[in-house]
Amino acid sequence: xxxxxxxxxxxxxxxxxxxxxxxxxxxxxxxxxxxxxxxxxxxxxxxxxxxxxxxxxxxxxxxxxxxxxxxxxxxxxxxxxxxxxxxxxxxxxxxxxxxxxxxxxxxxxxxxxxxxxxxxxxxxxxxxxxxxxxxxxxxxxxxxxxxxxxxxxxxxxxxxxxxxxxxxxxxxxxxxxxxxxxxxxxxxxxxxxxxxxxxxxxxxxxxxxxxxxxxxxxxxxxxxxxxxxxxxxxxxxxxxxxxxxxxxxxxxxxxxxxxxxxxxxxxxxxxxxxxxxxxxxxxxxxxxxxxxxxxxxxxxxxxxxxxxxxxxxxxxxxxxxxxxxxxxxxxxxxxxxxxxxxxxxxxxxxxxxxxxxxxxxxxxxxxxxxxxxxxxxxxxxxxxxxxxxxxxxxxxxxxxxxxxxxxxxxxxxxxxxxxxxxxxxxxxxxxxxxxxxxxxxxxxxxxxxxxxxxxxxxxxxxxxxxxxxxxxxx
Amino acid sequence: xxxxxxxxxxxxxxxxxxxxxxxxxxxxxxxxxxxxxxxxxxxxxxxxxxxxxxxxxxxxxxxxxxxxxxxxxxxxxxxxxxxxxxxxxxxxxxxxxxxxxxxxxxxxxxxxxxxxxxxxxxxxxxxxxxxxxxxxxxxxxxxxxxxxxxxxxxxxxxxxxxxxxxxxxxxxxxxxxxxxxxxxxxxxxxxxxxxxxxxxxxxxxxxxxxxxxxxxxxxxxxxxxxxxxxxxxxxxxxxxxxxxxxxxxxxxxxxxxxxxxxx
Numbered sequence: 206x207x208x209x210x211x212x213x214x215x216x217x218x219x220x221x222x223x224x225x226x227x228x229x230x231x232x233x234x235x236x237x238x239x240x241x242x243x244x245x246x247x248x249x250x251x252x253x254x255x256x257x258x259x260x261x262x263x264x265x266x267x268x269x270x271x272x273x274x275x276x277x278x279x280x281x282x283x284x285x286x287x288x289x290x291x292x293x294x295x296x297x298x299x300x301x302x303x304x305x306x307x308x309x310x311x312x313x314x315x316x317x318x319x320x321x322x323x324x325x326x327x328x329x330x331x332x333x334x335x336x337x338x339x340x341x342x343x344x345x346x347x348x349x350x351x352x353x354x355x356x357x358x359x360x361x362x363x364x365x366x367x368x369x370x371x372x373x374x375x376x377x378x379x380x381x382x383x384x385x386x387x388x389x390x391x392x393x394x395x396x397x398x399x400x401x402x403x404x405x406x407x408x409x410x411x412x413x414x415x416x417x418x419x420x421x422x423x424x425x426x427x428x429x430x431x432x433x434x435x436x437x438x439x440x441x442x443x444x445x446x447x448x449x450x451x452x453x454x455x456x457x458x459x460x461x462x463x464x465x466x467x468x469x470x471x472x473x474x475x476x477x478x479x480x481x482x483x484x485x486x487x488x489x490x491x492x493x494x495x496x497x498x499x500x501x502x503x504x505x506x507x508x509x510x511x512x513x514x515x516x517x518x519x520x521x522x523x524x525x526x527x528x529x530x531x532x533x534x535x536x537x538x539x540x541x542x543x544x545x546x547x548x549x550x551x552x553x554x555x556x557x558x559x560x561x562x563x564x565x566x567x568x569x570x571x572x573x574x575x576x577x578x579x580x581x582x583x584x585x586x587x588x589x590x591x592x593x594x595x596x597x598x599x600x601x602x603x604x605x606x607x608x609x610x611x612x613x614x615x616x617x618x619x620x621x622x623x624x625x626x627x628x629x630x631x632x633x634x635x636x637x638x639x640x641x642x643x644x645x646x647x648x649x650x651x652x653x654x655x656x657x658x659x660x661x662x663x664x665x666x667x668x669x670x671x672x673x674x675x676x677x678x679x
Numbered sequence: 680x681x682x683x684x685x686x687x688x689x690x691x692x693x694x695x696x697x698x699x700x701x702x703x704x705x706x707x708x709x710x711x712x713x714x715x716x717x718x719x720x721x722x723x724x725x726x727x728x729x730x731x732x733x734x735x736x737x738x739x740x741x742x743x744x745x746x747x748x749x750x751x752x753x754x755x756x757x758x759x760x761x762x763x764x765x766x767x768x769x770x771x772x773x774x775x776x777x778x779x780x781x782x783x784x785x786x787x788x789x790x791x792x793x794x795x796x797x798x799x800x801x802x803x804x805x806x807x808x809x810x811x812x813x814x815x816x817x818x819x820x821x822x823x824x825x826x827x828x829x830x831x832x833x834x835x836x837x838x839x840x841x842x843x844x845x846x847x848x849x850x851x852x853x854x855x856x857x858x859x860x861x862x863x864x865x866x867x868x869x870x871x872x873x874x875x876x877x878x879x880x881x882x883x884x885x886x887x888x889x890x891x892x893x894x895x896x897x898x899x900x901x902x903x904x905x906x907x908x909x910x911x912x913x914x915x916x917x918x919x920x921x922x923x924x925x926x927x928x929x930x931x932x933x934x935x936x937x938x939x940x941x942x
Contacts, residue, residue: 243937250929285897287825303904313905320921321929328926371832371841372913458940467936474932482925487905488917494841495832503836504846504853510918603847604915613847 238457239464240441244332246471251325253475254318255429259422261315268301268308270294271414273369273407280304283492291496294410295369299492314483319361321479323511326354334556334586336573338442340566344557346435351553353428358511360421363413365489365509372489374497375506377404379519383542388535442573452571505604514593517600518545521621549593577646580639588632595624708808716805719798723779727758732809734760757783764870765811769803771866775859786851786873789858815885817865819893822886827894830887834878842911843898850874857899861892 222228239245272293278286280296282303301308330350333339339347366377381404384395400406441457443450450456458464494503508516518541527535560582561567576583599620606613708714720732729735735757761769772778773794777787794802803814832841838853840846845855851874856864865888871877883891901911909916 241937241939243933246933246937250933283902285824285828285894285902289825289829309905317921317925320917321925324921324926325929371836463940470936471932474936475929478925478928478932482920485906486920486924487903487908488920489913490901490903490905490908490911493901493911494913495828498833501832501836503832503841504838504848505840505844505912505915507914509914510921513914513918601915604912606847607845607852614849 235459235461237437237460238440238455239460239467240443241456241458241463242444244336245441246467247325247329247332249468249471250475251322251329252429253472254322254325254479255425256472257318257476257479258315258322261311261318262418262422264307264311265301265315266418268297268305269367269414270297271367271410273405273410286492286495289496292369292410294367295491295496298368298370303492310480310484313486313488314480316488317482317486318479319364320488320509320511321475323354323357323361326350326357327511330354330553331590335576335583336442336444337570337579337582338573339557340570341557341561342439342569343435343442346432346439347557348554349428349432349435351550353425353432355550356421356425356428360417360425361509362512363417363421367410367413367417368489368491369410369497370489370491371494371497371501371503372491372506374499375502376508376512379508379516379538379542383515383519383538386536386539387543388539391536440571442571444573444575450572452569455571505607507600507604510597513600514549514597515542515546515600517596517598517602517620518542520602520617521596521599521624523621545596549589552589577639577642580636580643583639584632584636587635588628591631592624592628595620595627599624708805710804710808712801713804713808715798716801716803719794719802720805724758724802727780727783728761729758732761732806734758734762761806762809763811764806764809766803766807766814767812767866768870769806770799770814771863771870771872773799773802775863777872789854812869815862815865815869815888817861817885817892818889819861819896822889822891822893824890824893824897826887827890827892827897830883830891831894834883835891838875840912842901843895844910844912848874856895859895861896864892864895 218228218231222231270293274293275290276293276296278289278291278296278299280299280303281287283299286299298312302312303309333347333350362376362380366373366380381395381399384398385391387394395404396402398412400408400412440455443456445451447456495501507513519538520541522537522540524537526533526537574582599617602613602616602620605611605616707717720728724732727735772787774792775787776790776792780787792799807813831839831843835843838846838848839856840853843856843859846853853875859867867875868878868883868888868891898911901908909920
């Protein structure tokens with residue numbers, strides 16, 4: 206096998222090299238060093254979830270119809286909606302979910318993959334932020350990543366809206382209202398995007414469809430390519446675990462045979478987990494929600510988790526509009542739906558610059574910080590995360606009332622205070638914990654040094670065996 | 680809230696003109712079952728609904744609802760008149776355990792029924808002597824599931840959630856309808872208990888009501904071709920599955936695959 210196998214590989218490589226002269230590049234690629242720490246795999250999980258999204262999405266496009274033309278549902282496979290009027294888009298998703306072979310498996314996997322994709326990006330972002338991996342010379346990589354997160358949120362929202370079931374229609378209404386609330390440009394922007402004063406134009410669905418299956422995926426794909434290219438060009442960051450790992454030397458494992466099986470395993474594993482959940486756990490059972498009409502709604506409607514923070518913010522902002530005379534300058538949804546995410550993303554974009562500004566640190570960084578090594582950054586990061594997370598929790602307050610019986614109105618009032626107080630507390634606690642951990646390490650190091658010294662002294666004085674505790678007494 | 684309740688009482692009073700007039704029966708009913716109900720009424724209901732089921736509006740109630748922040752209407756009295764509510768309402772409130780209410784001002788919630796079937800029949804018979812609609816007999820088999828879905832979404836889902844899982848509205852918690860029998864659903868639609876609006880025959884015909892009842896029965900065990908149903912609530916439990924099932928599984932995968940190769 207191996208005797209015949211090796212020449213075969215060599216012959217194949219030679220064949221390719223003779224026709225493309227890529228052997229040097231191939232060698233370089235195979236010898237490229239990858240980081241050897243599990244937390245670096247989170248970004249890869251996001252990458253593989255994206256691949257699953259594209260693959261399953263292509264299958265869904267075979268059956269989806271991007272039209273809001275009203276049809277009468279005549280699918281005898283689902284009597285609970287038989288004979289109802291609905292958009293062609295919704296009818297096509299019903300059909301692909303309930304009548305197309307493997308349609309539901311693929312659709313559910315697509316939706317779970319979207320939820321996981323965004324979760325993996327967020328975890329990846331936490332890793333990058335709390336270890337300071339975004340610092341010079343990797344700010345560009347980081348900014349591309351943050352931009353991809355923003356695009357992915359929009360992409361997921363449009364995908365959710367395309368189905369035109371009751372929930373997606375309600376979500377679209379909220380998004381439209383938030384768009385309208387943008388000062389000065391809101392009305393014109395929404396008229397332009399939605400093609401008219403009222404979001405019912407037949408042009409709207411094809412637009413959203415093209416955005417969802419072409420524009421956004423290509424944008425994300427391009428940024429993803431640039432992101433990975435930049436990572437490769439600047440190489441990975443690393444924790445200082447041993448002397449060899451310094452700002453100037455990269456330690457890692459080669460692409461082949463080290464990283465390749467690992468990445469392949471992770472890719473297959475991620476796809477496996479997604480398809481398993483897609484086959485076993487129901488997600489967005491649109492046949493149960495029914496078609497959307499402007500006069501219908503349902504209690505307890507929520508967005509997918511990754512937009513929960515915006516619903517929470519819309520709920521927490523007290524009811525007021527900023528008006529000048531009869532002119533409404535800033536309608537209420539602006540604060541929760543637009544200003545809040547602007548602040549969060551603004552923070553993410555400006556953070557590397559802010560940090561440089563306040564620390565005066567202009568140096569190159571190839572070594573990562575542990576969270577405790579930068580107490581201020583960790584504290585601010587924890588405060589930001591808990592701020593967004595508390596607002597996110599407020600978005601589920603109605604379900605908390607229903608299931609746990611804690612009144613909705615008092616919850617909202619408590620959140621209105623708590624979202625400002627607790628992040629400060631958590632941030633300070635995180636900062637203090639980092640300081641204490643650092644101090645603890647210093648104590649350990651001092652003790653270690655003192656012990657070493659004592660041992661040396663003992664040996665020098667010709668005491669008994671090194672390490673004998675009685676030696677010091679005499 | 681307060682306005683709604685006041686309005687409800689006003690409507691109830693208007694529906695029964697001359698509620699306390701000479702035409703209404705007084706004292707122990709002749710019929711034995713109703714007579715038994717009369718005694719039970721005296722024991723369990725009289726304190727709030729007043730003598731002769733005429734309601735107690737005389738004294739302003741200071742009772743407010745229990746529970747943090749529950750907005751309760753200050754009723755202009757203690758208990759409404761039962762004249763004209765009929766066997767329909769009595770049957771509904773007693774068989775759901777809504778009545779007797781523990782405290783004034785509480786939202787009636789489904790509770791274990793403490794009366795025996797015979798006692799309920801007696802009380803219903805007694806209340807029925809004051810006139811009003813009979814207990815309805817919905818025929819869900821005659822209704823259309825699809826029409827029921829559409830009607831439920833239009834009229835009910837805004838409060839009860841599209842799969843009747845219950846929800847939150849200002850001033851009350853619309854209950855889930857998981858335990859609601861066909862008769863109770865039909866009764867509730869015609870009564871409009873607590874803050875729920877009342878639907879007349881003109882708003883919803885009996886045939887339409889049959890369809891709604893059929894749909895509510897469907898929600899007790901909806902089709903779930905996609906696997907585990909997650910309580911039919913949508914994104915909240917789906918987010919929990921994402922973060923507590925999918926992500927941990929993938930993190931374990933990362934930890935296993937990412938075990939350090941270089942030592």
